[in-house]
Amino acid sequence: MPDLSFEPTRGFWDAAARRELAVPRCSACDRYVWYPQPRCPGCGGSEMAWTVVSGRGTLFSWALVERALYKPFKERAPYVTGLVALEEDPVVRIVTNIVDCDPADLHMDMPVTVVFRELSLAGEEAGVVAPYFRPVSASVPGFEPQPQPQPKPGATTGEEPSR
Numbered sequence: 001m002p003d004l005s006f007e008p009t010r011g012f013w014d015a016a017a018r019r020e021l022a023v024p025r026c027s028a029c030d031r032y033v034w035y036p037q038p039r040c041p042g043c044g045g046s047e048m049a050w051t052v053v054s055g056r057g058t059l060f061s062w063a064l065v066e067r068a069l070y071k072p073f074k075e076r077a078p079y080v081t082g083l084v085a086l087e088e089d090p091v092v093r094i095v096t097n098i099v100d101c102d103p104a105d106l107h108m109d110m111p112v113t114v115v116f117r118e119l120s121l122a123g124e125e126a127g128v129v130a131p132y133f134r135p136v137s138a139s140v141p142g143f144e145p146q147p148q149p150q151p152k153p154g155a156t157t158g159e160e161p162s163r
């Protein structure tokens with residue numbers, strides 16, 4: 001489980017509990033600073049403000065975890081860990097899980113959006129809300145996008161494929 005009281009990332013988890021995605025932003029130069037650090041790499045400023053971002057981004061990289069090494073995650077495998085580049089500043093890349101999609105459908109720069117899920121690990125109390133990302137096309141929970149009917153090549157007789 002994440003350590004919610006760890007000061008540098010506390011604002012991240014506080015925001016997640018409100019179902020918001022927040023990233024520290026330098027008060028002096030407006031640069032997003034991620035991973036949280038005491039000084040802005042841009043201007044050296046030390047005043048950061050947790051800033052809510054859109055939750056939109058693109059998939060930078062990902063990995064399918066078929067066998068989790070960390071015991072409480074074993075029941076969740078297979079799952080996809082990924083790096084999401086935020087729309088506000090693609091240099092800001094959040095480590096997350098990619099959910100609600102077939103790993104085979106993932107591709108570089110795929111538009112994704114944040115979704116909040118309660119973490120529940122075997123043997124642990126639930127109640128921690130974590131930001132995950134899913135493809136923008138995945139739409140709302142419980143709704144599975146229907147595959148688009150494709151005209152069959154070579155099918156010269158019969159009906160038009162219904163749309």
Ligand SMILES: [Zn+2]
Pocket residue numbers: 026027028029030031040041042043044045
């Ligand atoms: Zn700065």
